[in-house]
Amino acid sequence: MSTTYNLASLLEDSTEKYGDREAVVLGDTRLTYAQVNGAANQVANLLASRGIGHGDKVAFSCANLPYFTIVYFGILKAGGTVVPLNVLLKGREVAYHLGDSDAKAYFCFEGTAELPIGTEGHAGFEQAEGCEHFWMITVDPSADSPVEGTETLGQGMAQQPPTFETVATDEDDTAVILYTSGTTGQPKGAELRHRNMRDNAFSGEHLFGADADKPDTYLCVLPLFHSFGQTVIQNGAFAFGGTVVMLPRFEADAALKTMAANEVTFFAGVPTMYWGLLGALDGSGVDVKQLAANLRVAAAGGSALPVEVHKEFGKRFGVTILEGYGLSETSPVASFSALGEEVRVGSIGTPIPGVEMRLLEPESWEEVNADNSDDQAVGEIAIKGHNIMKGYYNRPEATDEVIKDGWFRSGDLGRRDSDGWYYIVDRSKDMIIRGGYNVYPREIEEHLLTHPAVSLAAVIGVPHESHGEEIKAVVILKDGAEATEDELVAWGKEEMASYKYPRIVQIVDELPMTATGKILKRELS
Structure with a gap:
C-alpha cells in the first residue's frame, strides 16, 4: 500500500506498476x-x-x-x-x-x-x-x-x-537528515520533509524528460549518502520506474565500461567526474559512438563545471551537459538547464518549477538588482520554494541565520542575465580579497584551463603581508604536457588583470577531493 506523503511510495508505486522491471544493478546482481x-x-x-x-x-x-x-x-x-x-x-x-x-x-x-x-x-x-x-x-x-x-x-x-x-x-514529517560538509564548525543536519524529497525527485519529468513508459538506465557513481546521488539518481529513477546501475566508487575506466555494458542513458556527476571520463575515453576500449548513441541525458552539479570540459564533452559524446545547482538544504535541486532548452554554457539554468531565486546583499536580506537591469551585478543566491529544508536539526539559531520568510541564503555568489538565467560566480567563503579587490577563484580557474598544458586547476587565497591575500593556483598538467610554474605565472600575467593573475603556481599530480568528487580547497595551502 502506498502512503501518499511517505517517500517510500516512490518504491511502492513503481513496484505496483513495474514489479518485474529491474530496479537496481550491481555487476551480475540484478534486483527487480x-x-x-x-x-x-x-x-x-x-x-x-x-x-x-x-x-x-x-x-x-x-x-x-x-x-x-x-x-x-x-x-x-x-x-x-x-x-x-x-x-x-x-x-x-x-x-x-x-x-x-x-x-x-x-x-x-x-x-x-x-x-x-x-x-x-x-x-x-x-x-x-x-x-x-x-x-x-x-x-x-x-x-x-x-x-x-x-x-x-x-x-x-x-x-x-x-x-x-x-x-x-505527514508531508511535513522529516524523511531525511542530510549532514552538511562542515567546512565551518561542526557539521549540521539539514531536516528534509517527505514532500521536499518527493517533489524534488519528480522534477525529473520537467528537467530531463523522465518517462515511465521509456524508463532510463542511470549510472550511479555519485555517492548515495550525498543529496545529488540520492535525489537525482536513486529517487529520480524510482519516481519513473528507471534502473539504477551502481558503482561503489568512481573510476573513469570502469565507469565507461559499465556505461557501455548496461546501455546507460542517464549520467550525472560532478565536474571532476566529467574531467575523468574525458581523460580515460581514448584508452578505455569502449565504442565511443555507441556510448554516445545510448546516452540521452548528462547532468552536472556539486560545483561549477569548467567551460572547457563542457565543450569537450559535447564534442566527444554528442550530448550537451545540463548544468544545475542546489545544496543539501534544498533537497538538493534548485535550478537546472532543462532538456530541450538552448543551454547557456556556464549557466546553472533557471529555477525549477515551484522554486524562486534572487540575489541578496552580502550583509543583509536586501535584494541586489531587483529590476534585473544589470546582468553583471553579483549577490548571494537565495532560494524559496517546496525544496527548502525545515531547518538544521536542533539548531534554531543556525536556522534563523540562513532562513527568513521562507528564503534560504546559500552562501554562493551569483549573477543573473536579462532572461533570468543564473551563473555561479563563486562561494562567498572562497572569494579572495587581494589589495581591496574581490577576486573570484572560479574565474581564474576557468581561464587557466584554456592554457594548452593545464588539465585541472584549483585557486585559493594565501596570507600576504601587504595585500591581505595573494592568489595561488594549484594545477595538474595534461598527460605528456610540459610547463613550469614560472611559465604559468608569466602566462597568467599576460592573460589576466594585474590584481587577478596567480603570483604563485604549484604543479601537482593530484588534488585532494571529497567522497563526492569536489576539490577540497581547505586542504590546499
Whole structure:
C-alpha cells in the first residue's frame, strides 16, 4: 500500500506498476522492484520488532550497493527518519553524527581492507550513548559480522516477512537528515520533509524528460549518502520506474565500461567526474559512438563545471551537459538547464518549477538588482520554494541565520542575465580579497584551463603581508604536457588583470577531493 506523503511510495508505486522491471544493478546482481520492495519490507519489520517507528532517527553508512537502497526505503517504511552518513567518517566522527541526530539505530557496511567502514562505524556506535541498536551490513548476507558479538543485517532480516504496512506519515514529517560538509564548525543536519524529497525527485519529468513508459538506465557513481546521488539518481529513477546501475566508487575506466555494458542513458556527476571520463575515453576500449548513441541525458552539479570540459564533452559524446545547482538544504535541486532548452554554457539554468531565486546583499536580506537591469551585478543566491529544508536539526539559531520568510541564503555568489538565467560566480567563503579587490577563484580557474598544458586547476587565497591575500593556483598538467610554474605565472600575467593573475603556481599530480568528487580547497595551502 502506498502512503501518499511517505517517500517510500516512490518504491511502492513503481513496484505496483513495474514489479518485474529491474530496479537496481550491481555487476551480475540484478534486483527487480518487487525484490527491492520485499527486502525493504523485511528491514521495516526488523526495525519495528525493536520498537523503532514513527519519527525515530536511523543512521546508516553504506557505499553504492543495493543494500543502501534497501535499508533507505526500509527505514522510511517503518516511519523513521533516514540519516545517511559519509562512508569516510572515522569512529569519533560517526559518534558525533549519531549523537547529534539522536539516532536510535545504526546500520553499517563492513567495508574493505582498504576502507574499514565497519570497524570505524562500530567504534563510533560504542561511543554514542543514545544509539541502542547496531547491524553490520556484510557483502555476503549469510556471513558472520567481522566485529565479534554484533548482529548482521542478513541475520536480522532472516526471520522477517517480506510484507509490511507502511507507517503513515505527514508531508511535513522529516524523511531525511542530510549532514552538511562542515567546512565551518561542526557539521549540521539539514531536516528534509517527505514532500521536499518527493517533489524534488519528480522534477525529473520537467528537467530531463523522465518517462515511465521509456524508463532510463542511470549510472550511479555519485555517492548515495550525498543529496545529488540520492535525489537525482536513486529517487529520480524510482519516481519513473528507471534502473539504477551502481558503482561503489568512481573510476573513469570502469565507469565507461559499465556505461557501455548496461546501455546507460542517464549520467550525472560532478565536474571532476566529467574531467575523468574525458581523460580515460581514448584508452578505455569502449565504442565511443555507441556510448554516445545510448546516452540521452548528462547532468552536472556539486560545483561549477569548467567551460572547457563542457565543450569537450559535447564534442566527444554528442550530448550537451545540463548544468544545475542546489545544496543539501534544498533537497538538493534548485535550478537546472532543462532538456530541450538552448543551454547557456556556464549557466546553472533557471529555477525549477515551484522554486524562486534572487540575489541578496552580502550583509543583509536586501535584494541586489531587483529590476534585473544589470546582468553583471553579483549577490548571494537565495532560494524559496517546496525544496527548502525545515531547518538544521536542533539548531534554531543556525536556522534563523540562513532562513527568513521562507528564503534560504546559500552562501554562493551569483549573477543573473536579462532572461533570468543564473551563473555561479563563486562561494562567498572562497572569494579572495587581494589589495581591496574581490577576486573570484572560479574565474581564474576557468581561464587557466584554456592554457594548452593545464588539465585541472584549483585557486585559493594565501596570507600576504601587504595585500591581505595573494592568489595561488594549484594545477595538474595534461598527460605528456610540459610547463613550469614560472611559465604559468608569466602566462597568467599576460592573460589576466594585474590584481587577478596567480603570483604563485604549484604543479601537482593530484588534488585532494571529497567522497563526492569536489576539490577540497581547505586542504590546499
